[in-house]
Amino acid sequence: MEKGGFLGQTMDPSLVSAKHMSFDFPSFSPRNFTLLGDSYLRRGVIGLTRELGVPSSSSGSVFYNYPIAFFNQELNITASFSTKFSFFINNRNPTSFGDGLAFFLSPDNQTLGSPGGYLGLFNSSQLTKNKFVAVEFDTRFNLNFNDPNENHVGLDIDSLISIKTADPMLQGIILKSGNLITAWIDYRNEDGKLKVFLSYSNLKPKDPILMVDIDLSDHLNPYMYVGFSASTEGSTELHLIENWSFQTFGFHPIRPRTHPHNVSDTVTLKPPIPVSDTTKKHHKRLGLGLGIAGPAFFCCVLVVFGWVSLKKWRGVTTEKSLKVELVTGPREFSYRELKSATKGFHSSRIIGQGAFGNVYKAFLSGTISAVKRSKHSHEGKTEFLAELSIIACLRHKNLVQLQGWCVEKGELLLVYEFMSNGSLDKVLHQESELGNPLKWPYRYNIAIGLASVLTYLHQECEQQVIHRDIKTSNVMLDANFSARLGDFGLARLMDHDKSPVSTLTAGTMGYLAPEYLQYGKATDKTDVFGYGVVILEVTCGRRPIEREQEGENMVNLVDWVWGLYSEGRIFEAADKRLNGEFHEEEMRKLLLVGLSCANPDSTERPTMRRVFQILNNEAETLIVPKVTPTLSFSSRLPLSLEDIVSDNEDCETSETMFEIKVG
Structure with a gap:
């Protein structure tokens, strides 16, 4: 027996013995x-x-x-x-x-x-x-x-x-x-x-x-x-x-198998049925009738067949193009299966709504899933393909896992794992109003989870993924209240170290970075800005843009927190519903990280990897200026604010001429 090699066997250099x-x-x-x-x-x-x-x-x-x-x-x-x-x-x-x-x-x-x-x-x-x-x-x-x-x-x-x-x-x-x-x-x-x-x-x-x-x-x-x-x-x-x-230690020997007696198959061949001859006169009449009606009937059949084939070919081509991309990806569901699982897409099964369409609760093979259905097959096709092509290739514990998809009967459907605690937006603002706010450990863990998944999307994927719509309604909470990022309908893939592509501005007001509104260029720093707003929202329990309790003025969350920080009163920004039950150093760290990420100057925002290290106590907290950095410009866009908001948010203005001013 030789040390450093196989013992008691002869080895094929390309394959190890199956026995021992x-x-x-x-x-x-x-x-x-x-x-x-x-x-x-x-x-x-x-x-x-x-x-x-x-x-x-x-x-x-x-x-x-x-x-x-x-x-x-x-x-x-x-x-x-x-x-x-x-x-x-x-x-x-x-x-x-x-x-x-x-x-x-x-x-x-x-x-x-x-x-x-x-x-x-x-x-x-x-x-x-x-x-x-x-x-x-x-x-x-x-x-x-x-x-x-x-x-x-x-x-x-x-x-x-x-x-x-x-x-x-x-x-x-x-x-x-x-x-x-x-x-x-x-x-x-x-x-x-x-x-x-x-x-x-x-x-x-x-x-x-x-x-x-x-x-x-x-x-x-x-x-x-x-x-x-x-x-x-x-x-x-x-x-x-x-x-x-x-x-x-090898495999146990197989037990003898018993086989039923062989039964020979018999095939009975029936003799051909003879066709009796008819008179030549009858043949001539039949030939004349076929000569007149045949071409006309053939043309009709050809037209109908061509129309059906073209329609079918278009559908099959679309489906095949998707299937080729997803051979090793998520499961393909049948339309019939998803329709049954959602009780015919019944309104009682709707658990969410967005720009893409409705989200339904579905029961599939004893498990609960979420089925996302487009409003319009043509208008939603671009977003569907974007979300499917991107998220099908991603795996991270803080992403909502894609389970499958369906392109059938003109429908565009995505199947996700079900998040029992819904969206962060609802838990933070709606359910919490009933006296059930998120406890502080959950909030801090949500911040870490989001930083982790954005680090993955920005720096660890083969191609950088820019989400473009980071907000609390796109952050789902699993059974343990851990953050899961979802909704990739607005996401874009790009090679690392390449210049961002100018695109139509999309997203939700309050979470959009100033330079994105001005130039329409989505980068990893626009995601960082959205993350900063979400973190401030989580720590303060306030929406990004809120009406003052007394008065008609709208208050910007970033400006409000920065104002308290400049006056040395940053802990007053903490969500009052926490009743002071939080770790002060963690609260200060999250608030400062939120301000750093929401800096109007994109060059001063940290990378998500640096944020993740800060929250994990692996790097020092960034120095945040006491005075809000000033950035001011005006822009005339050929869109109303409703046109650049991706979801149905509470937005009451529709002016096309507006000014962004931070400071």
Whole structure:
């Protein structure tokens, strides 16, 4: 038996045996592994992230070169497996930690995940690549992924929200202690259990730190790659793998199958029916009649057939063009299925309305979904195609997940996961008026979630996505009151570092950046402005534009908060319905971040990545000027304000000549 290779079997270099395999690497060599991203091999030890003395963002992964048999489709049996490895998580700066490492099974050996909380596992810009089974060793507390603390082990399947987690500290183990930690991961298909053991020694503990009842057969391909990944974001944490052994235990033999006796099929051939001859005179009369009526009938049939075919061809061409784009994307629903699920699109099922059309509550296969239906097939087609082509390629925990679509019978329909708590706008302003405002921890978490997803859209996608309509009514709340950004009908794709394209101004008054109104150019900074207004709305509990309690004047939320800040009374902007039950430092931070993002000068607005770091205490809060920056210009637009508002907002003016003045 040779160390560092397969034990007890002969291996095809391109495929691992389906019966049984094992390897043992007391140290690592380049010929057996594929290194991606920032990973490296040095003196027989694998490093997964950059070794720098200054904080950085890094992501790396390592794959064993050969795919391993994990699932037998014919027998419907998953292979049991066991792995053991030793790792260090060290840090030159004890105050700079995160994010951790993971052991994973992946259907391919090419995916390199994003840095930060993604642990190098999740490349969220590529929908088809986000499949994995992983055990994470996480060293950062991340609310976006429902982490319990900054020292936990968890089982992840196609998501960074763990199915189950455990705290190694219960057995006296600190993941980022810098000590050599040995991990054992065992999965037994016959028991349906996955167990994780940890120890500072080479002796396997009696009790696992994590045990999960799970059947992996639905999550494993016939052949999978095994490996490790890790990531950092603004940290100097190091992730090193010192040794690794792995083995599978094959598949249970198939039981003899019983087959019914073969029954031969008999085909009875009927003799042809003879056609009797008629007289020549009868044939001549029939031929004369056909000669006159035939051409006329043929022309009529040809016209009808051509008209039907053209209409059908147009519909099929449209549908095919969409299907080609979405072969690997969301599910295609039938119109009949969606109509039935919404009780014929009955008015009692309407749960929302917008420029695109109505949103209906639907019951599909025992689950609740939301079906978005266009008002007009022609007018809504552009928005439909925009939303479908963009969001179908996106995956992020703070996005409303697209489940499917339908283009049939002249209808344009999108199917989304159902958000049980509705929109942030309704919860913040309507339901809260009944005495149920969002508690402060939820509000702060919403701010972090939105910053996270906008960072993803602006900087982590293959193509930058500009949403163009960031507002509270487009932020949905799931069962845990976590933020989910939706409504991509106005979104635009563009390559990174390219100049923005001038387009027709669209959006909602109160959330529109001044330069966007003036020039009609949507950029990531216009989204940042909208985010700033939303954050102020969440912290203050006021709408972007409100009428004074006494009088007819309209008050701009950004101006109002900036005025209090300039007078040293910024905490007076806090929502009175919170009754002072909030963390003062967090409140101050959110208000200042909101003002920074809503700065009239677009060049002074921070990036969403910087905002995300500030809210996660990874960067200092920006310095906000005491006096509101002044920006003034007037513009004559060939549109009324109603024309540039995307939704039915409470807007009472329709003047075409207006002035924007901040200061």
